[in-house]
Amino acid sequence: MKTQRCKGTRDLSPGEMAVFRLIEGTFRDACRKWGYEEVRTPTLEYLHLFTSVGTLTPGMLGRVYSFLDWDGWSGERVVLRPDGTIPVARLYIDSLEKEKLAKLFYVANTFIFEATGEKTRERWQCGAEMIGVSSPSADVELVMLALEVLQRLQIDGVKLKMSHAGLIRALLARLGLSSEEQARVFDRILDGDGKELAELGLDRTKLETLSALLGLKGKSSTFVKGLKALLAPDLAGLQPGIDDLVSVAELLESLGADYQIDLASVRDFEYYTGAIFQIFRGKDKIGGGGRYDALIPLMGGRDTPASGVALYLDRLMGLVKPEALTQVEAPKVLVRAKPEVSKEGFSLVARLHKAGYRAEFNLGAQSRADFGWTLDVQSQAPKFILTDRAEKKFEARTISEVLKLLAK
């Protein structure tokens, strides 16, 4: 039969859903332990939230699902949210602005068109946002939170790449590009067209300097300090970015986190202003985040610093090992009752649920092998017969006796 599922979407089967919930649960638990509170924003938002400079790049905006709502006669469009951070920033401005510090997290789907339909167009992410603090410690806390979740999910071989949006912008400014050129080059880098910078018609020297800087890669805060020396002759404008990157790198280093500095490793989100993190496993990017101090004022809120991190749930699902899923759970009980005692059968199922057991009413279609116990309900004594996997039988007169037998 022909599949009727929409191109670029996926179904999650019961087995996949168990993995999904495991990741979600691990993330929620870690967030709550770090003091974050959960929020949920609507799937529909106004397009204009995402269109101004400093929010999403044109490459991303060209792929959003936007349309006119049933009352969209003014021509203003709505979108299926293409990003998790911007709606949370909006929520903060709308209702939480009085709070000095808002530590928020969410598990949400985002929608971005992908032409081949081979990758999913609906993506799930686990995100955490820290709004109200501007310090390297805040950025590092978010990284540690993400790494803790991955560690608890037993996903190893994780690599962290770091860059700094403020530093890149300062470099572009120092190359003498006009503000329009700076924006264009930055968009190109974000959209992953770094190699096609040549098309922008910059002069050769500028292009070479830029390519060299973007090509730099290093593994320690010492590397950043070296970078500082390299750029020393004209540090004006670059100092804050470099110092910030050094602070974050040193702190991560002291915590034993393994990272690489790669200035060109920024993607998609134009709202970043400071340190940017990307989390990789092999070639797969499984998460990312960074500081976005300008976003909230840009969206009409007060001048409020913020940073965030997100883990890509769809990518993580392929990395969770089966053994991470095995949890110690009480065996399931199948309750079998003849029609004349089905009422007793159903109340027994309810009692078992109340006592913490997973129990099902027999519909004749369940497989015996899925159950640790079967429990036959009879109209005559013995009222209940409990059978274990080894076909060993136990008799009981009351439900309390059944519960006692199960507890053994």
Add this chain to the structure above:
Amino acid sequence: MFHERDIPIQVAIGNYDLGICGSDWIEELMVKYPSSALMKVGSLGYGQSALYVAVSAAEGISTVEAVRQRSGVVRIASEYPNLAEQFALNLRLRRFGVFPLWGAAEAYPPESADLALVCGTKEGLADCGLVPLSRVLGVSACLVANRNSWESKDMKEVVASIYDEAMSQEAESEIVQPYSGRRPRKSKIFPSGADGDIVRLALPDGHQQSPTFDLLSKAGISLDDYPSPTGNRRPATDLAGVAVKVIRPQDMPLQVASGNFDLAVTGRDWLREHLCQFPTSPVKELVDLKSGRVRIVAVVSNDMPVADASDLAKFSAGRTAPLRVASEYINIADKYARDNHLGSYRVVPTWGATEAFLPEDADLLIENTETGGTIARHNLKIIDTLFESTACLIGRRRRVTNAVKRERIDAIIQALQTGVKLN
């Protein structure tokens, strides 16, 4: 033979292997649907026109940057809504609204839109009182192909002959400049915004002009230069405090809903189309002008074994391919298909000459007809009548707060009601 705007869509969905149309309509489709099967084979010689984003000369600005600095919603009017949206996104306009139009975009700035994305030449734009801010695209005639056909069929010969023909004609043909030969517009400023006491009235262009003029005369409303032989879209009127603009009747309900006009003379079909898309729109019918009576009907080929809507649902359920519904009224057609449980269906938008779509390129038409004559001549039959449409005056549901303006609107409504009785 189709309207030019239909060609890229027809080729993309695979009804045709090849087509010739302006690159403007190709880009309009491809910018929204980059992974469609539409493929640009090549240009057939360049025209002199281009797509420009233009602003009214009265605004006194000359760069797109000046537009970007504005606060509030930037209104962009265009027959090319997809390209207009792309332009706005690339320019990083914070808030914008795109008004998709059937035509006459050049008449919208400055009062009814801030920007217009129009096809023309710089001279032509100047004739309409517009200044180009950005050249979006050069426009030329192009050969397009369906990608799947191109890969599976050998079309070398037919393509070569199309090219030969195009090259030999190019030397003789004169480039048509859409807006040339019109007299420069008088720079009369039409009031904008819902405030103030001026009533903004939209009148139809095209074949509805004469009946509208007759009715207005009988209502005691006189107009200078309407219908205009030179294409003037701002005729003068003797009504005090009323400004008149001539636009497409299809575009009027949306324009009234968004507050660019207070009153408009359009057809009930276009009002219904608008309300099917936007059920909570504030637009309503104020006066039935009782002219231009047509029926909106569902039409199939005489060869289709279907007599009514319930037959159609059975027919649709019994086939694997989706039912293709072609219509100028895409939202009415969509609602008709939903209400009649047509199952798997697709609405194919058309821009006129819809009869030509049956039976090869569509299975069902939602179409207007006066006498049914054209439908019968095309070997088609009417299986359902959706509703009857006449010309009507439309306005907004909400009460006008400005007392002077309210009196003026009431006076026009009364005059038209009198005119209808005399007509």
